[in-house]
Amino acid sequence: MSDKKPEEMLDSIFDRALSGKHILNDNHVLSSEYIPEKLPFREKQIVSVGQTLAPLLKGMKCSNLLLYGKTGTGKTVVARYVIDRLAQKAHSNNMKIRVAYSNARVSRTSYRVLTDLANSVDLSIPFTGLSIGEVLQRIVNKISQDGYFVVFVLDEIDYLVKTHSDNLLYELTRSSDRLSPGFLCLVGISNDLQFKDYLDPRVLSSLSEEELVFPPYTAEEIRSILLQRAEMAFTGGITPTAAINLCAALAGSEHGDARRAVDLLRISAEVAEREGAEQLEEKHVRIAVQKIERDRVNDALSSLPLQAKVVLLSILRCGDDDSSCSTGTVFEKYHNLCQKIGIEVLTQRRVSGLLSELDLLGLTSSSVVSSGRYGRTKKIHSSIPIQLVREIFSEDPVLTPIL
DNA sequence: CTTCCACCGGAAGTACCGGTAA
DNA sequence: TTACCGGTACTTCCGGTGGAAG
Numbered sequence: 001m002s003d004k005k006p007e008e009m010l011d012s013i014f015d016r017a018l019s020g021k022h023i024l025n026d027n028h029v030l031s032s033e034y035i036p037e038k039l040p041f042r043e044k045q046i047v048s049v050g051q052t053l054a055p056l057l058k059g060m061k062c063s064n065l066l067l068y069g070k071t072g073t074g075k076t077v078v079a080r081y082v083i084d085r086l087a088q089k090a091h092s093n094n095m096k097i098r099v100a101y102s103n104a105r106v107s108r109t110s111y112r113v114l115t116d117l118a119n120s121v122d123l124s125i126p127f128t129g130l131s132i133g134e135v136l137q138r139i140v141n142k143i144s145q146d147g148y149f150v151v152f153v154l155d156e157i158d159y160l161v162k163t164h165s166d167n168l169l170y171e172l173t174r175s176s177d178r179l180s181p182g183f184l185c186l187v188g189i190s191n192d193l194q195f196k197d198y199l200d201p202r203v204l205s206s207l208s209e210e211e212l213v214f215p216p217y218t219a220e221e222i223r224s225i226l227l228q229r230a231e232m233a234f235t236g237g238i239t240p241t242a243a244i245n246l247c248a249a250l251a252g253s254e255h256g257d258a259r260r261a262v263d264l265l266r267i268s269a270e271v272a273e274r275e276g277a278e279q280l281e282e283k284h285v286r287i288a289v290q291k292i293e294r295d296r297v298n299d300a301l302s303s304l305p306l307q308a309k310v311v312l313l314s315i316l317r318c319g320d321d322d323s324s325c326s327t328g329t330v331f332e333k334y335h336n337l338c339q340k341i342g343i344e345v346l347t348q349r350r351v352s353g354l355l356s357e358l359d360l361l362g363l364t365s366s367s368v369v370s371s372g373r374y375g376r377t378k379k380i381h382s383s384i385p386i387q388l389v390r391e392i393f394s395e396d397p398v399l400t401p402i403l
Numbered sequence: 404c405t406t407c408c409a410c411c412g413g414a415a416g417t418a419c420c421g422g423t424a425a
Numbered sequence: 426t427t428a429c430c431g432g433t434a435c436t437t438c439c440g441g442t443g444g445a446a447g
Binding site for chain 3: 108109110111128129130131132134305307346347349350353368369370371372373374375376
Binding site for chain 1: 406407408409410411412421422423424
């Protein structure tokens with residue numbers, strides 16, 4: 001990066017921060033949690049969600065709701081926008097409406113999803129130890145005891161169903177029937193359009209009383225969203241149009257993913273600020289693209305469990321002599337490496353699983369190929385440079401003998 | 404056409420961990 | 426203390442399979 005001494009680098013970083021030359025005056029506007037005052041191109045969806053939830057303000061029950069659409073199409077932001085307003089209205093009218101939000105992929109387990117729901121009704125539960133049924137019972141008791149009307153937004157619901165089954169959803173829909181005073185309304189958000197196939201029909205019919213599809217943004221819409229954010233975020237009303245166009249083109253237009261486009265704009269601005277540039281330019285965007293990718297790989301590599309690291313090293317060993325890198329050969333190398341550093345050797349089945357996980361993380365790319373009589377296997381290919389892997393893995397003393 | 408390799412990948416089960424309730 | 430809980434990491438078992446060789 002730079003061959004300056006650390007203290008000099010730190011000095012210049014601080015000096016730059018002091019000098020008051022900022023490109024951004026509010027980087028919160030470009031953060032992923034930010035909910036704008038206006039959500040362009042999503043007016044219809046906002047109204048729709050609002051109409052579905054409105055009966056609650058009259059003290060009546062409302063339908064469950066399911067929001068579909070690919071990533072970055074505004075599902076989460078619309079849902080949060082509406083429940084925030086709903087909570088405000090309810091608060092100013094002294095109504096017992098509570099809203100809860102949980103992202104299944106962030107919370108990871110059924111238990112923690114329920115914890116999120118419990119917190120919204122001022123119920124604290126231990127972070128482990130209870131059965132799911134017990135937690136649910138406590139929540140149900142609390143809700144009907146206090147007569148709450150609760151809207152529960154369950155984001156990335158498809159992740160929950162795919163990794164754990166639809167059991168929790170079934171219990172949730174069932175328990176909302178058991179509430180005599182009080183009410184629980186579920187708003188599911190799914191990135192996967194086919195996820196309905198995984199659901200039990202009873203859950204499906206209950207959950208999707210109403211459905212709403214979010215189409216991808218067009219390239220032009222993404223550009224306009226970025227411009228809107230930029231006007232708020234950048235100082236002196238200078239909107240770097242060329243750079244924004246590039247952001248929209250690179251991140252958004254392909255799949256209509258607005259979140260990625262906004263992320264890219266934020267990182268680009270940070271790059272420019274760090275450089276001490278006067279203005280955000282296209283070159284900063286290009287650097288940001290690389291930085292995002294590099295950070296992603298770094299994070300993935302350093303958070304890998306030990307066994308996965310050894311498997312990855314085995315793949316890199318194969319790459320040297322031939323491109324014939326299959327599960328069998330990787331397992332052989334892996335076996336050797338394990339013995340060299342004296343750790344437990346896992347089964348081939350597990351190694352095969354680890355290979356799939358590495359693939360999912362985008363650290364390798366593999367495909368199943370059949371060579372007729374010579375069997376059927378995964379051909380694995382790693383795209384990350386060995387040098388980088390060595391650098392990051394060297395933090396782990398166990399691995400040093402085989403780097 | 405059938406055979407058969409070298410795996411794939413689902414399912415069920417085990418061991419362990421950090422925790423709670425009674 | 427004992428019984429039990431859910432989550433994670435892994436094993437064991439096994440039916441399934443694309444396509445070159447025969």
